[in-house]
Amino acid sequence: MATEEAAHHDEHHAHPTGILRWITTTNHKDIGTLYLCFSLAMFMVGGLMALVIRTELFQPGLQVVDPHFFNQMTTMHALVMIFGAVMPGFVGFANWMLPMMIGAPDMALPRLNNWSFWILPFAFTMLLSSLLTAGGGPAAGWTLYAPLSIQGGMAVDMTIFAVHMMGVSSILGAINVIVTIFNMRAPGMTLMKLPLFVWTWLITAFLLIAVMPVLAGVVTMLLTDRHFDTAFFNPAGGGDPVMFQHIFWFFGHPEVYILILPAFGIISEIIPTFSRKPLFGYTTMVLATAGIAFLSFIVWAHHMFTVGMPLAGELFFMYSTMLIAVPTGVKVFNWVSTMWRGSLTFETPMLFAIAVVFLFTIGGFSGLMLAITPADFQYHDTYFVVAHFHYVLFSGSIMAMMGGAYYWLPKWTGHMYDEKLGKAHFWSNTIFFNITFFPQHFLGLAGMPRRIPDYALQFTEFNVISSIGAFGLGLSQLLFVYVVIKCVRGGDKASDEVWEQPRGLEWTVPSPAPYHTFETPPRVA
Amino acid sequence: MLSSRIITAVITVLSVAAIGLLADVAVAAWGLNLPTPVSPIGRDILELHNLILLICLIIFVVVFSFMFYSLYAHRKSKGYQAAQFSHSTTAEVVWTIIPFLILVGMAIPSTATLINMEDTSKADLTIKITGYQWKWRYEYLEHDVGFYSNLATPRAQIEGIEPKGANYLLEVDKPLVVPTNKKIRFLLTANDVIHSWWIPQFGAKKDAIPGYINEMWTLVEKPGTYRGQCTELCGKDHGFMPVVVEAKSPEQFEAWLASEKQGQAKDTADAAREWSKDELLAHGEKVYANCVACHGADGKGVPGAFPAITGSPVATGPVTAHVGLVMNGKSGTAMQAFMNQLSDLDIAAVVTYQRNALGNNTGDIVQPAQVNSVR
Missing domain, CATH: 2.60.40.420 (Cupredoxins -  blue copper proteins)
Known part of the structure; x- marks a missing residue:
């Protein structure tokens, strides 16, 4: 990762060094590194916001922040984590791994690649600086529901433009992924031989292209409602606040799978390696992924059961949502079957993968419960929902990325990470995660609404536990950063294979992987 | 064969534990489950919730018994040699169809409850x-x-x-x-x-x-x-x-x-008579509770987000504009139209209060009749 290495591997051209190297780079590994560092930075920023929330909720009463600022924190925490930490994180993995996995020298559209990354720092500067405007940042929740979001100040406009920029970045990234996978595969690498991580990303890229324009559309309508006297969502002008929700969630539900499918891909790479056994049911895994992606377009209104839809609509969205349990179940069964009668070892990446399978399934089951419309009337907009989506997003997406980072760091840096510290990070992360979020199920069932800065006394005990867990969870991530930095700087030399006979082309090249990986394509049998 | 017996035993123990936990949860005072319902729909939902939760718990325990058994038994450190199977059509068909059937089983009571919930006819x-x-x-x-x-x-x-x-x-x-x-x-x-x-x-x-x-x-x-x-x-x-x-x-x-x-x-009779300044101020202070959330108990507001009343051009400017703003609100902001929320007396009193307290001292008095005339 050091600059002299780059110069060494790329003797054909004179490349800029220092900061200019990173600004002008068109190399998939450099851009992957940029994305991953950006994602980690945003993870920390979003995490700090979560700690502000949990500090205020440590005790009933208002102690630390006022309710208006509290709403800004819940809004920003979600926007930063979804668009700043999880999505760019996965693009970072895609950049590093896709070319190596399909036997390509680089991504198909390198300049576009550079541009799609460098939009992001500007987008997030704009988003975060909205906190400094008069009246503070956006406070209508990350869903920006109208008409509440029409009330906000300039921060809402800055958020809308930031969302536009993130959307452009995501769409460009997605185009690059699709073009790369369709055109740059090594001879013999047929579609049904693609590693599962590549498959999940291919499907994710199509989801991105399908729904990011929808998000851009709905926030633009919001913008014109705010400033140009349109009334898409303003009932006083004949508009419809519920229409905002329909359009938003038509983006929002596929978005949920954009946030989890690549995680499924990473897990499907890790588990076979440490089970010393091929992935169970490859074909059904691919089909299940495609099935989930298809279903994601016809379930959106399950986020809005309480808005007063007709009975037929409620039934349709209940049934379609319940169906998602089938392909998701197939995936879980396949992962467990991959481990079954393997020869298991428990290095840090495997620990993360096992925890993801276990904890994500808890989130999956609470998701199934939320799909049951009559019961959803009780769960909707309570902490039960907060617990649910943190079980799928944190112990699904984010922990899968952590596992992936440990899995591929030796390939990226040429050094083994510190296994002892990696395991320490795993245990402290996973235990504190559960202390933080498991009690929130009970809070929700007992009747605590989400997005409130203060609460009735009967919710105190679980909130105290949850806040303590949150601080532990936050501190655990400092250990993660330390392990990563330590591994980048040095450590035991990693072999080409790194692990014991792992499958995949990335393990056939040296560690660290050379600046241009496959200048002549490998033959895939 | 021994392993399958162990699995059966584990599943049995865990299921019993899960059911026991659930039964406990349903009555716990510590707020672990939905609160005790007092309506027929509330009861139906609680039963549905408990049923689905129980099914989920059982599936969870069964699936992860397999995983944890594997984590225990199929370890490299115990010298376990990896098998190399990579698919089984039978298993895959079975675990697609069985979950589907379970879902159908869940959907039936859910649909019945939902239809009942949506029937608002024949209300008293x-x-x-x-x-x-x-x-x-x-x-x-x-x-x-x-x-x-x-x-x-x-x-x-x-x-x-x-x-x-x-x-x-x-x-x-x-x-x-x-x-x-x-x-x-x-x-x-x-x-x-x-x-x-x-x-x-x-x-x-x-x-x-x-x-x-x-x-x-x-x-x-x-x-x-x-x-x-x-x-x-x-x-x-x-x-x-x-x-x-x-x-x-x-x-x-x-x-x-x-x-x-x-x-x-x-209340209607009250609004018809003339009120003294002190009466208006005393009543206005109570009505001002409607304004505190944004404008603050001291009238200072939240800079940048919610304007102050102290020294504001509205509260120190023309009376009619002030009354108009309180009655009609300001669109696109959290300032709502209080016309239909507050009585003539309430509006008169709160405007009088805002103009003569919170650091303002205009001396203006607004009577309920005055408010009524601009309705």
């Missing part, structure tokens, strides 16, 4: 609920009675100056009163942004959306006081707009309704 009483930032208005449509319901918890408790009461944040100045064992139809709408009205023990939650009228029904079986909250983010004081319902026997309810009608007649 209709109550219209309107959400405002940040309070509720209740109107008994057949009886011409209506009032607002505000948070009653004192600011000092929220800020930690006074000890918190038992119903902290779940108490209001005037609760909704309903008769027991009558089918009550609620019509829900909102004045500004989307709110959501929820009483957990009724199993009744629905969004109150401006421009929409939503429907929902309940039947309360037991007299008592039931508490809930707004559940849709509605701005700064979303956490401070509780829902409180008092269920009384039908006879007591009728008596309550009659006294409400009398009270409202007295």
